[in-house]
Amino acid sequence: MTTLQAIRLVTARELRERARSKAFIGSGLFTLLLLAAVIVVPSLMDSGEETYEVGTLGAENPSLLVVAETLARDRADPDQEVTFTVTRFDNRAAAEAALSAGEVEIVLIDEATMLREGSGGFGGSSIEAILQRAAATVALEETLAGSAATVEDVALIFNSEPLAVESMAGADAELDDARSIIAYGGLMMMYIAVLSFGAWTLTGIAEEKASRVVEVLLATLRPWQLLAGKILGIGLLGLGQFVVTLAGALVLIRVTGAFDLPTIPVDSAVTLVVWFVLGYSLFSVAFGTAGALVSRMEDAQTAALPISTIAILGFFAAFAVLGNPGGVVGRVLTFVPFTAPFVVPIRVAFQEIALWEYLGAIAVSLVTIAALVRLAGRVYAGGLLHFGARLGLRQAYRSAEIR
Numbered sequence: 374m375t376t377l378q379a380i381r382l383v384t385a386r387e388l389r390e391r392a393r394s395k396a397f398i399g400s401g402l403f404t405l406l407l408l409a410a411v412i413v414v415p416s417l418m419d420s421g422e423e424t425y426e427v428g429t430l431g432a433e434n435p436s437l438l439v440v441a442e443t444l445a446r447d448r449a450d451p452d453q454e455v456t457f458t459v460t461r462f463d464n465r466a467a468a469e470a471a472l473s474a475g476e477v478e479i480v481l482i483d484e485a486t487m488l489r490e491g492s493g494g495f496g497g498s499s500i501e502a503i504l505q506r507a508a509a510t511v512a513l514e515e516t517l518a519g520s521a522a523t524v525e526d527v528a529l530i531f532n533s534e535p536l537a538v539e540s541m542a543g544a545d546a547e548l549d550d551a552r553s554i555i556a557y558g559g560l561m562m563m564y565i566a567v568l569s570f571g572a573w574t575l576t577g578i579a580e581e582k583a584s585r586v587v588e589v590l591l592a593t594l595r596p597w598q599l600l601a602g603k604i605l606g607i608g609l610l611g612l613g614q615f616v617v618t619l620a621g622a623l624v625l626i627r628v629t630g631a632f633d634l635p636t637i638p639v640d641s642a643v644t645l646v647v648w649f650v651l652g653y654s655l656f657s658v659a660f661g662t663a664g665a666l667v668s669r670m671e672d673a674q675t676a677a678l679p680i681s682t683i684a685i686l687g688f689f690a691a692f693a694v695l696g697n698p699g700g701v702v703g704r705v706l707t708f709v710p711f712t713a714p715f716v717v718p719i720r721v722a723f724q725e726i727a728l729w730e731y732l733g734a735i736a737v738s739l740v741t742i743a744a745l746v747r748l749a750g751r752v753y754a755g756g757l758l759h760f761g762a763r764l765g766l767r768q769a770y771r772s773a774e775i776r
Contacts (some may be wrong), residue, residue: 374593376598377685379531379593379594379595379598379600379602380592380598380601380605381600381602381695382602383590383594383598383601383602383605383606384602384603384605384606385606385607386602386610386703387577387606387607387610388606388609388610388660389637391573391577391607391610392610393605397614399612400614401422401614401617401618403653403722404614404618405617405618405621408618408621408622408625409621410617411762413625419735423445423454423456423460424455424592425442425455425456425457425478425500425503426457426458426476426477426478427441427457427458427459427460427477427478427479427480427481427500427504428459428460428461428462428468428471428472428476428477428479429436429459429460429461429479429480429481429482430461430462430463430464430465430468430480430481430482430483430488431483432483432484433484436511437458437481437504437507437508437511438482440458440459440479440507440511441503441504441506441507444503444507444510445500445503446505448762450527460476460477462480463769465482466554468480468482469488470715471488472488472489472490473490473602476691477687478500479500479501479504481504481536482539482608484508484540485535485536485537486536486537486538487501487504487536487537489501489538489539489540490540497728499592501538504536505535505536505761508535509535511758512535526706529553544546544632557695558721559641559645559690559718559722560688560691560695560715560718560719561665562615562619562649563645563648563649563652563714563715563718564684564715566611566615566649566652566653567652567653567656567684567714568681568684569611570607570611570653570657570678571609571653571656571657571659571660571680571684572677573607573611573659573674574603574604574607574657574660574661574664575660575663575676576664576673577603577607578600578661578662578664579602579667579672579673597749598748600658600661600749601746603661604654604657604658604661605650608653608654610649611653612649612653616771619683639717640721640724641718641722643720644717644718644721644722645718648713648714648717648718648737651714651735651738651739651742652713652714652715654740654742655686655706655710655711655714655738655745656680656684656711656741657738657751658745658746659680659745659748659749660677660680661749662748662752662762663676663677663680664747664760666752683711684711686712687706687709687711687714687715687716688715690702690706690712690715690716691706691715691716691719693720694706694719694720697698698719698720698722698726699723699725699726700721703716703719703720703725704730706734707720707726707730707734708730708733708734710737710741710742712736713737713738714738717734739773
């Protein structure tokens with residue numbers, strides 16, 4: 374059996390066994406239910422009244438507002454009371470003041486542009502969607518009234534947004550708001566992922582040692598192959614659960630309109646994926662090494678404490694970087710392997726990191742992972758067949774058999 378085949382065999386075993394375990398299924402369902410409760414319950418506890426407050430400025434087209442009100446009422450539940458209020462403004466300053474004070478949700482300027490206060494967020498607000506549909510309906514009616522209307526003209530109207538969107542805050546302020554949310558959300562996701570999936574690796578190894586299953590596996594596999602397969606298997610499974618949970622949350626938010634979320638820039642999305650892989654690899658190898666040092670599940674938490682503490686320190690250190698992503702602290706922590714997975718995505722989100730810093734952080738992390746894998750492989754080999762009292766790291770390293 375080749376090395377690749379051995380690792381693939383262990384990875385497939387981890388995926389198969391853990392995916393159908395009660396713990397994995399239960400944790401996944403619990404997380405989804407918790408998210409559903411957080412997102413859906415507040416929307417179910419509203420007053421049952423939907424209010425749309427629209428301001429107008431400049432040229433008016435009464436038919437557009439009539440269509441918009443009709444769409445708003447059709448969109449609501451049958452038992453829901455809908456209030457559609459239109460306020461006329463004489464100048465832009467008055468319109469912007471009303472937006473800032475929350476007196477209106479949006480201002481329609483010359484029936485061609487929608488003015489909002491800040492970022493529209495993920496999918497835009499409901500009143501924006503209603504006004505866009507109303508404008509498209511009016512445009513369609515005008516097109517069909519002419520003798521030269523074609524199927525292409527109708528299709529173009531249905532697939533376009535006739536009204537331009539303008540923000541009082543400006544594009545830069547909107548982008549800053551979006552990047553702040555992405556930075557904070559990415560930090561939280563990285564922290565949860567590292568501790569959750571790293572703990573899975575540790576407990577998985579400790580369980581096999583306690584049940585003596587590892588003795589059977591080592592008859593055909595080398596210790597480092599077993600470690601690599603477990604890390605890959607648990608990582609893929611954890612990433613899959615993570616993606617499903619995130620996708621479920623986004624769908625619920627989109628359907629209920631409970632929150633406004635920003636569109637994620639491509640650079641931030643790629644960075645989150647890259648540093649999730651690097652951060653998970655780094656901490657999982659460390660957790661796997663700790664799992665090889667214990668023989669009882671009762672000792673697993675104690676063995677994981679130093680690694681968990683490092684992750685927690687990195688997490689809180691990243692909060693300092695949130696306030697000043699281009700500062701000295703952020704620059705230094707970028708090159709510390711155990712803090713880089715938390716810090717680099719924040720600096721990328723705020724565009725406060727140079728290319729050489731980004732590539733340098735990746736290089737340092739890869740070198741650290743390679744060195745840690747080498748160390749972990751030897752410690753893993755020395756600790757796997759040790760049963761009884763908890764084994765020390767130095768003792769495991771010295772007693773390892775090089776194979």
